[in-house]
Amino acid sequence: MxxxxxxxxxxxxxxxxxxxxxxxxxTDGEMIVIVGASGCGKSTLLRIxxxxxxxxxxxxxxxxxSMKGLEPADRDVAMVFxxxxxxxxMSVFQNMAYGxxxxxxxxxxxxxxxxxxxxxxxxxxxxQRKPRELSGGQRQRVAMGRxxxxxxxxxxxDEPLSNLDAKLRVELRAEIRRLQRRLGxxxxxxxxxxVEAMTLGDRLVVMNAGRAAQIATPMEIWERPADTYxxxxxxxxxxxxxHATLEAGGAAAILDAGGLRLPFADGPRAGAAGRKLIIGIRxxxxxxxxxxxxxxxxxVEPLGGESVLHGKLADGxxxxxxxxxxxxxxxxxxxxxxxxxxxxxxxETGKRIEAGG
Amino acid sequence: xxxxVIFKGAVLPYLLLAxxxxxxxxxxxxxxxxxxxxxxxxxxxxxLSVEFVGFENFLDVVRDxxxxxSAGRTLLFSGSVAVLALGSALFLAVQADKHIRGxxxxxxxxxxxxxxxxxxxxxxxxxxxHPNIGLFGRMLNGLGIPWDYRLNGxxxxxxxxxxxxxxxxxxxxxxxxxxxxSIPRAVLEAAAIDGAKPARRFWTIIFPLLSPTAFFLxxxxxxxxxxxxxxxxxxxxHGGPGKATETLIYRVYxxxxxxxxxxxxxxxxxxxxxxxVALTVIQFRYVExxxxx
Ligand SMILES: Nc1ncnc2c1ncn2[C@@H]1O[C@H](COP(=O)(O)OP(=O)(O)O)[C@@H](O)[C@H]1O
Ligand SMILES: [Mg+2]
Numbered sequence: 001m002x003x004x005x006x007x008x009x010x011x012x013x014x015x016x017x018x019x020x021x022x023x024x025x026x027t028d029g030e031m032i033v034i035v036g037a038s039g040c041g042k043s044t045l046l047r048i049x050x051x052x053x054x055x056x057x058x059x060x061x062x063x064x065x066s067m068k069g070l071e072p073a074d075r076d077v078a079m080v081f082x083x084x085x086x087x088x089x090m091s092v093f094q095n096m097a098y099g100x101x102x103x104x105x106x107x108x109x110x111x112x113x114x115x116x117x118x119x120x121x122x123x124x125x126x127x128q129r130k131p132r133e134l135s136g137g138q139r140q141r142v143a144m145g146r147x148x149x150x151x152x153x154x155x156x157x158d159e160p161l162s163n164l165d166a167k168l169r170v171e172l173r174a175e176i177r178r179l180q181r182r183l184g185x186x187x188x189x190x191x192x193x194x195v196e197a198m199t200l201g202d203r204l205v206v207m208n209a210g211r212a213a214q215i216a217t218p219m220e221i222w223e224r225p226a227d228t229y230x231x232x233x234x235x236x237x238x239x240x241x242x243h244a245t246l247e248a249g250g251a252a253a254i255l256d257a258g259g260l261r262l263p264f265a266d267g268p269r270a271g272a273a274g275r276k277l278i279i280g281i282r283x284x285x286x287x288x289x290x291x292x293x294x295x296x297x298x299x300v301e302p303l304g305g306e307s308v309l310h311g312k313l314a315d316g317x318x319x320x321x322x323x324x325x326x327x328x329x330x331x332x333x334x335x336x337x338x339x340x341x342x343x344x345x346x347x348e349t350g351k352r353i354e355a356g357g
Numbered sequence: 358x359x360x361x362v363i364f365k366g367a368v369l370p371y372l373l374l375a376x377x378x379x380x381x382x383x384x385x386x387x388x389x390x391x392x393x394x395x396x397x398x399x400x401x402x403x404x405l406s407v408e409f410v411g412f413e414n415f416l417d418v419v420r421d422x423x424x425x426x427s428a429g430r431t432l433l434f435s436g437s438v439a440v441l442a443l444g445s446a447l448f449l450a451v452q453a454d455k456h457i458r459g460x461x462x463x464x465x466x467x468x469x470x471x472x473x474x475x476x477x478x479x480x481x482x483x484x485x486x487h488p489n490i491g492l493f494g495r496m497l498n499g500l501g502i503p504w505d506y507r508l509n510g511x512x513x514x515x516x517x518x519x520x521x522x523x524x525x526x527x528x529x530x531x532x533x534x535x536x537x538x539s540i541p542r543a544v545l546e547a548a549a550i551d552g553a554k555p556a557r558r559f560w561t562i563i564f565p566l567l568s569p570t571a572f573f574l575x576x577x578x579x580x581x582x583x584x585x586x587x588x589x590x591x592x593x594x595h596g597g598p599g600k601a602t603e604t605l606i607y608r609v610y611x612x613x614x615x616x617x618x619x620x621x622x623x624x625x626x627x628x629x630x631x632x633x634v635a636l637t638v639i640q641f642r643y644v645e646x647x648x649x650x
Binding site: 050051052071072073075077078079081083085086087088089098099102103146150 | 541543544546547548549550551552553554557561562565566
């Protein structure tokens with residue numbers, strides 16, 4: 001158990017700049033989820049914390065101690081990999097005991113710790129098996145067991161659920177969350193799956209092209225995304241992003257498509273008339289109703305209790321809506337935008353614009 | 358992955374197999390059959406009379422103290438060649454597997470010795486260790502260490518072991534490197550995070566995972582040392598000085614081709630043949646069982 005601090009971590013592989021300066025403060029026992037599209041540098045960041053890669057510049061501190069020049073073996077962290085990375089020639093017991101043996105723990109203590117962890121994970125009956133005799137879910141449990149018995153300062157997870165089928169993924173996700181709470185070990189969890197991120201993290205780090213676009217709690221990120229990337233990444237289906245311009249006086253936006261006027265419920269935005277904006281509206285905030293957006297619905301996906309509508313605005317901008325009920329049809333319709341659920345972003349930088357800002 | 362093609366009739370498949378069968382027949386089964394046939398016969402030195410003697414040739418061979426000496430020498434020779442060739446190949450493969458600059462050049466260079474003919478390999482070693490013209494041979498003598506493998510049997514043995522092992526290192530290297538590269542990187546990283554330092558990672562993870570490869574290579578190397586080193590020994594020492602480097606395969610040649618004792622020579626070949634068959638069977642049995650993943 002420990003705190004973790006990242007200070008301006010940068011990483012280049014030759015001429016390829018992968019991380020452009022990431023700062024992060026993790027408190028003791030916190031579960032941080034690093035989420036972002038594939039290739040944005042999540043694994044690289046995690047591997048720098050583990051000591052498997054060396055940062056080009058910046059500093060990693062675990063429990064306030066600089067990790068500069070320290071080997072993975074000397075950092076007292078445990079990692080769970082996407083492909084399990086179990087030792088194929090060892091039994092489950094030996095896999096879990098490996099790190100403890102190296103630390104020179106007495107035999108009876110090793111036995112005790114392995115039994116306890118195996119009990120927690122429900123793999124007690126598998127201890128004598130070899131990894132090749134286990135299913136994917138069982139292997140990942142063993143990999144987690146191997147991390148737990150070590151009682152490390154830090155858990156690192158690199159997409160541990162990505163190789164599992166959907167049902168198992170949901171099951172193990174809940175289990176990881178329970179275990180992490182119960183053991184209270186500071187954790188970094190990497191995933192590209194935003195649902196996983198929302199459900200697991202105390203706080204999320206949304207990464208975009210080697211930068212932390214936003215670091216906040218899941219609800220904060222959902223309610224007040226810092227930029228259009230975060231807005232589009234978190235939430236499913238993705239937030240609709242519509243081009244617009246600022247009205248003189250800053251009290252409303254005029255949509256480019258159809259010229260609809262959208263007054264800001266929370267106060268005016270700064271800037272000259274005609275300032276380029278992007279208006280964000282979550283699909284679930286749209287409602288059927290008169291006087292709203294003219295949409296040409298092209299596809300209806302009924303999900304039982306609700307339906308997802310895919311359509312286009314007059315100028316061809318795609319639009320998605322998630323509406324209650326199942327009675328929708330293709331064709332022209334009108335959707336209302338509740339003004340209190342709008343997000344306003346700068347048209348050029350994509351950054352969020354707050355009322356008065 | 359099995360692809361099966363169904364042929365109509367039996368003619369075409371046999372026709373397609375014919376070249377392979379022909380080659381195997383002419384160059385393997387025929388001489389092997391000849392050897393077995395000859396091993397039961399005794400012929401006088403001029404080839405005028407032949408008599409059937411049953412297993413007498415075999416009994417003579419295994420009762421002959423000089424043959425037993427030769428067998429012991431062969432064990433020492435083959436064991437040393439295998440250990441040396443496997444050990445150095447493993448060491449080199451581990452080095453080549455690291456991400457070092459010029460790794461590709463290094464790998465290519467290491468594979469070259471395999472393409473060198475035994476006689477040329479022998480000449481190479483001769484140029485290095487000949488007491489009068491060899492670079493190292495002269496250096497050793499200059500340092501006051503008496504070095505002449507033409508007179509000293511132990512030195513001669515050392516020479517043929519080194520030259521034979523050197524030729525086999527490339528082959529082992531390729532297999533070890535492939536074996537190393539098939540170990541998932543994450544497994545080694547997991548071990549590093551678990552606290553294992555490089556030496557420990559090698560002995561507890563890498564080495565056990567390579568052991569099927571190592572066992573396969575051990576058998577291949579033993580077979581190589583038994584049979585394929587004739588050229589090296591012949592070019593370097595002619596089995597001498599005395600009988601110091603006369604291995605079993607070299608003795609087959611001396612007894613058969615030089616001394617024209619065809620019956621005994623054939624019996625010796627048959628014994629060696631049985632040995633290879635035994636080694637191969639062990640290998641297939643073991644390798645099939647002992648593969649991870
Ligand atoms: N060892 C490496 N050498 C060169 N480029 C690398 C290396 N590791 C990762 N990269 C590059 O860094 C970028 C980020 O990789 P990674 O951290 O694995 O992304 P993520 O885990 O978010 O999918 C990718 O473009 C990848 O190609
Ligand atoms: Mg990754």
